[in-house]
Amino acid sequence: MWGRFLLNTVVPGRARLIWNYRTFFTMQLKTKEFESLFTDGLNSIAELFAKNQFELRIAGGAVRDLLSGKRPDDVDFATTATPDEMKCMFQAAGVRMINNKGEKHGTITARIHNENFEVTTLRVDVETDGRHAEVEFTTDWKKDAERRDLTINSMFFGLDGTLYDYFSGYEDLKNKKVRFVGSASQRIQEDYLRILRYFRFYGRVAERAGEHEPETLQAIRENARGLAAISGERIWVELKKTLVGNHAAHLMEVIYELDLAQFMGLPVEANIEELKRVWEQSHNWSPKPMTLLSALFRSSEDVDRLDLRLKISREEKNLGLFLVKHRRDLVKCQDQPNSLKPYTDFIIDSREPDAHSKMCELLKYQGEEQLLAEMQRWTIPRFPVSGHDLRKMGITSGKEIGIILQNLRDVWKESHYQMDKEELLSSVTKS
Template identity: 40%
Template sequence: MTQLFDALGGVADTRVVGGAVRNSLLLEPIDDIDVATVATPETVARVAKAAGFHVYETGLVHGTLTITIAGQPFEVTTLREDVTTDGRRATVRFTDDWARDAGRRDFTMNALYVDRDGVGSDYVGGYRDCLDHHVRFIGDAGQRILEDHLRILRFFRFHAAYGRGPFDAEGLAASRAHKALLAGLAVERVQHELFRLMGAQGAVDAVDILVAEDFLAPFLPMPLSSAGFRALARVEAAAGRSLSPVLGLVALVQFDVDAFSAAATALKLSRKRRDRGLAALRAAREMPPRSAPHVRVLLYEHGDQAFCDGLLLALAQGVDVIDVGRILRDARAWVRPRFPVSGADLLEQGAPSGPEIGVRLKRLEGVWRDSDFLMDKDTLLALDRAHLEKDA
C-alpha cells in the first residue's frame, strides 16, 4: 500500500476508500483494498507502470484499473459522478470533487476515505453510522435504488453483515416500494448478493423480511421457508460452523429436492454448488445414524462433507440426533478406507470378465462395509471363491 501511495501520491490526491476503511473501524477482516484518486486512468496507468507495477484495465469505462504489487491487487478508480443510470449500469464523468464522488456511492459507511497519513474524510455522515452499525443509504434511498436496483439486496446484505438493531426505516421503505425492480436484474448478480447475504452473521432477520414480503419471488420457487432457514442457522451455529449459503438455499426451499433443483437452475448455480446441495439432501434422508459403525458406513457412502451437511439438514428438520458434537468431530477426523479388492483380483479367481466382475466387486464391497471395514483382502477373496463354487 505504501508503494502505491508513494507512486500516485506524487501526482494526485489519493486515498483508500470503502470496505477497507469501514472494516478497519469495525475491527473486521479486510479482504480488498480500493483506492480513489484525482488522477485520470491514463495517469494512473503511466505512473504505475513506471514504478514497475502490473496494470490491468478491469473497468476502464468507469475509470477503474487493477494494480498488482507483489501479488497484492489494488483497485484504483478515478473520482467520478454519475451522468446517467438505468438501474443496471451507469455512464460517468470524472471529477476532482471528493464530495461528488462520495455522493454517488450506496451507503454512508462505504463512503469513507483515508489518506496515506491516516487522516479520514467523511462527506456523508458515514463515520457515525459505521460506529453505530447503522446501514443507511446516502441521500435519498429511493433515488439510490433507482440508480442501481441491486442496491435493494445490498441493503439487506450489508445490514446482515454489519448492522445492529432495526433496519434503517427509510432504506427499508424504499426497498419495499421498489422491490418489483429486482425482476429485471441479471440472475448472476442476484445469486452473488443473495449468497453473500445468507452467509452473513445477521442473515436470519434479513431473510425473514425477504421471504415474508416475496422479494425473492422472481428468482426462487414458491413458497419459501424462513423458518427452515432460521432452524438451519441455529444448528449450524451450535455445531460451530458458519452457515453455508448452499445449505441455506436448501432450507429456504423447504428441504425439497425438486425445489432445490429448480432454484439451482433459476439462480444458475455452479455444478459444484448444485452437487453439494443435492448430496446433502441425499445424506439427510438417511439420518440419524443408528450407531458408530453406521456413522462410518454413511461417511463411506456419502463422503465427509455431504455427511456433515446432511446431518445438519436433518437436525434443522427436527430429526433427533444424539451427541451431534462427537459425531461431527469423528466425521472431520475420518479417513476413507480403501477397498482392498480389485477387479484384477477377481479375474484371478476365475469366471469370465465383463459385467459379472462389477457385480462381484459390489457384493464384496457391501460385505466389507457391513463388517465395519475390518475384513481383509484374503477373507474377502475366500468369500468370493465360495460364491463362485456355489454358482458352479
C-alpha cells in the same frame, strides 16, 4: 452537524479526532493495522501520486475494516487523477499496468514491487438505469461519496491516516447501523442490487436482528420489482454473502416479507420455518450457503428454478439436490444414535461426486453436532478387493465377479470396513 467547531482530541493509541469547519468529520488513525499497509509498493505509489500533485486515498471496505480494528485483505484506492493522467504517470515512471478492463469506469490497476494497486478516479453518476451507470470524473470527494450506497461504505482514509467522513459513516459503524447515503429510494433506483447489499451489510455490521429503519424497508418494498432486471449472477453473489453472515434466517424472512423472493429465483411457497430451524442449529458450524438455502426448497424443482434464474455452479446445484433428496431418508440409526454407519455406508456405496463433503453439509442441516465432528475426522477407506483378485482365483465370469464383489462389499461394510483383502478372499474360498 459536523463541522461547526474546531477541536483536537487525542484518543490514546488510536486516533486524533478533528472537528472541521467543513461539513465532514475527520479523525487521524494511527494503528498497527493501518501502518502495516505501507509496504514498499504502497510507499512507491504514494510518492508517485504526491510528486504529480494528485490526491490518493484508501476507499471502500478497507476503511470500514480499519475503523473496526481489522487489517483489510484488499485495499482499493480513489484519486483525483483521471485514467489518462494515471496512465501517463505510470508509463513515465515505468510502472506496469494490468487488467484495465475497468478503465471506462475510471479504474487503473498498477503493479509495482509484485503488488497490485487498483486505483479509481472519483466519479459522479450522470445517468443510471438501475443496473449500470454512465459516469463522469470529478475531483470532488464529497460528490463521489454521495454516489456510494451505504454510509459505512462512503468514507476515505488519507495516506496520513486522516478519515474523511461526509455522511456520518463512522458514527453508524460505531452504532452498528446500516443506512443508505441520503435517500434510500434514490440510491436503490441507481442500482437495484443495492437492496441485497443492504441485507448483506446488515448481516455483517448490525449487532441485533430486526433493528431496521422502517423507511428503509419501505423503500426496499417499493423498489422490489427492480431486482427482476438484475442478472442472476450478481444476485447470487450478494445472496451467498448474506447467507454466511449474521442474522441470515432473519434477513431471509425479511426478504420474503418484502416480496423480493419472486424476483430472485427463490421459491414463492418457501419453508421459512425450516430455514430458521436449520440456521439456529447449524450457523456456528459454517454451513455452505446452499445448505441453508435448501431449507426453503420443498422439491427438486425449486432447485432447478433457482439455477435457471441465478446460474448457480454445478457443485452448488448438486448439493441442493442432494440435500432435498436425502435430508429425510438418510438419518441416524435409532438403535445406535451415535453411529455414523448409515452415513458412511452411503458414502461407500455412493457414486455422488464429493460425497464426503455433501454428507458433512447434510449433518449440519440435520443438526447432528457429534456425528458431524466424527464425519469430519473420518477418511473414506478403500475397498481392498478388485475383480483382478477374483480372476487370479480362477473366477472368469464377469457376472459372477460382479455378484461376488457386491457380496464382499456388504461383508466388509458389516465389519465396519476392518476386514482386509486376505480375510475377504478367504470367505470366497470357503464358499
